[in-house]
Amino acid sequence: MKMGGINGKKVRLIIKDNKYNSEIAKMNYEKFLKEGVVAVIGPATSTTAKNILPLLNEKKLLSIAPTPTSTELAGLDDYLLRLRPTNKEEAETLADYIRKNPKIKKIAIVYDVINPTYTEDFIKNFRSHLDKNLNIHLHPFDEKKRNIKYYSKEIINQSNDAVILLIDVYNAALFIQCIKSLKPDILIFTTIWAKSPRLIEYGGKYAEGVLTVDIIEYCKEDRANAEIRKRFFEKYGRPMSYASINGFDAVMIIKKAIENGATQKNIKETILKIKKFEGLQGEIIFDEFGDRKIKPLY
Numbered sequence: 001m002k003m004g005g006i007n008g009k010k011v012r013l014i015i016k017d018n019k020y021n022s023e024i025a026k027m028n029y030e031k032f033l034k035e036g037v038v039a040v041i042g043p044a045t046s047t048t049a050k051n052i053l054p055l056l057n058e059k060k061l062l063s064i065a066p067t068p069t070s071t072e073l074a075g076l077d078d079y080l081l082r083l084r085p086t087n088k089e090e091a092e093t094l095a096d097y098i099r100k101n102p103k104i105k106k107i108a109i110v111y112d113v114i115n116p117t118y119t120e121d122f123i124k125n126f127r128s129h130l131d132k133n134l135n136i137h138l139h140p141f142d143e144k145k146r147n148i149k150y151y152s153k154e155i156i157n158q159s160n161d162a163v164i165l166l167i168d169v170y171n172a173a174l175f176i177q178c179i180k181s182l183k184p185d186i187l188i189f190t191t192i193w194a195k196s197p198r199l200i201e202y203g204g205k206y207a208e209g210v211l212t213v214d215i216i217e218y219c220k221e222d223r224a225n226a227e228i229r230k231r232f233f234e235k236y237g238r239p240m241s242y243a244s245i246n247g248f249d250a251v252m253i254i255k256k257a258i259e260n261g262a263t264q265k266n267i268k269e270t271i272l273k274i275k276k277f278e279g280l281q282g283e284i285i286f287d288e289f290g291d292r293k294i295k296p297l298y
Contacts, residue, residue, distance in 0.1 A: 006255050007259060014032065014035060016028040016032070018042070018043055018044070018048060020045070025043055025051070026051070026055055029055055029063075038062075038258060038264050039062040039064060039257075039264070039267050040061060040063040041063070041066065041250045041254075042063060042065060042066070043063070044066075044067050044068070045067070045068060045117075046068040046072070046073060046118035047115045047117040047118060049063075049065055049068040049070075049073055049080060049117070050072060050073065050117045053073075053078060053080060056078065056079040056080055057078050057079050062079050062264075062267050062268045062271075063079060063080050064083065064253060065080055065081065065082050065083065065084075066083050066243055066249070066250055067083075067192075068084070068118070069082075069084050069086050069090065069118065069122075070118050071088050071121055072117060073086075074086045074291050076289055078289075079268060081286065081290035081291075081292075082290065082291050082292060083246045083249060083250060083292050084192070084242075084246065084292065085293075086291075087121045087122040087125050088125045090191065090192065091126040091129065092125065093213050094126060094164070094189060094213050096129070098162070099129075099131060101187075104134070104161045104162050105161055106135040106159060106162075107134065107161065107163070108136075108137045108158060109126075109136060109137070109138050109163075109164045109166065110139045110141050110155075110163065110167060111140060111141060111166040112166060112168070113140045113141065114142065118166070118193070119166040122166055122191065123138070123166070137155070137158050137160060139154070141171070148171070149178055151178075152175060152179045153182065155179060156179065156183050156186075160186070162186065162187035162189065164188075164190075164191075165188065165189070165190045166191055167193065168193060168194060169194040169198050173194075173202030173203035173207065174202070176199075176206050176207055176210060177203060177204070177206045180206040187211070188209075188210045189211050189213075190210060190211075190212045191212065191213060192212065192213060194212070195212045195241070195242055196243075197239050197241060198238070198241075214242065225281075228240075228248065232244065245281065248280060249277070249279040252277065252279070253277050256274065256277060260274060268290070271286065271290070272286060272290060
């Protein structure tokens with residue numbers, strides 16, 4: 001994999017923070033248009049992606065999303081390309097694992113109410129693949145009204161055998177600490193949203209044994225992969241997460257498209273025509289809608 005600029009020119013990354021707010025995201029995308037960017041990498045959440053999609057389609061500004069997974073975003077002829085499988089695929093994988101564990105009879109699901117396009121969609125797909133006699137307790141969570149100790153006590157008092165956390169890594173770590181301190185042997189699952197080296201950093205010893213669904217083989221070794229991961233660690237002081245791996249791949253996809261003559265006006269068509277790209281984890285293949293097809297790992 002060649003490193004450096006594009007056709008002898010340096011690449012400039014313009015970074016804007018959406019602050020977990022769809023209205024700010026819309027303003028940022030309007031600024032990107034005025035600044036003449038070729039394409040955008042982002043947004044980070046499914047809810048933000050859903051809310052800015054009309055703007056992307058109206059302005060025909062391509063966005064490559066490294067992390068959103070809602071099934072609402074799949075199978076659309078739009079200006080959003082996705083690098084992760086959908087909730088349906090990840091939820092099925094998690095449900096299959098739980099079905100095979102006869103000790104799990106009751107499950108608590110803690111889900112973020114600020115990102116409902118992701119969390120509610122995941123719950124819907126997850127429940128559709130479980131046995132009907134499995135008892136599920138839903139716990140809506142709003143970070144602005146955080147009371148993690150109360151939630152944790154409620155989860156334990158319900159005699160749940162397992163907990164699924166559909167929340168960000170920081171709050172997931174706090175939940176894991178509180179829940180495991182009350183019931184050390186309870187099973188805890190997170191989705192990819194909380195899958196980060198920071199889960200161990202924030203969760204400490206309590207993060208031991210937490211399970212998740214993933215598509216990334218973090219031990220995958222090859223020369224280019226190892227060199228990029230080394231440079232990332234030297235620069236940021238932490239290993240690459242799924243988001244940084246997909247973010248890097250998004251940059252490389254845009255780079256290849258521009259090398260093949262893409263401009264802001266035709267980059268979507270150029271990427272879908274190329275279809276296959278080299279990623280850090282192997283080949284990336286887009287379907288006709290710009291959705292990446294890949295099987296989750298557990």
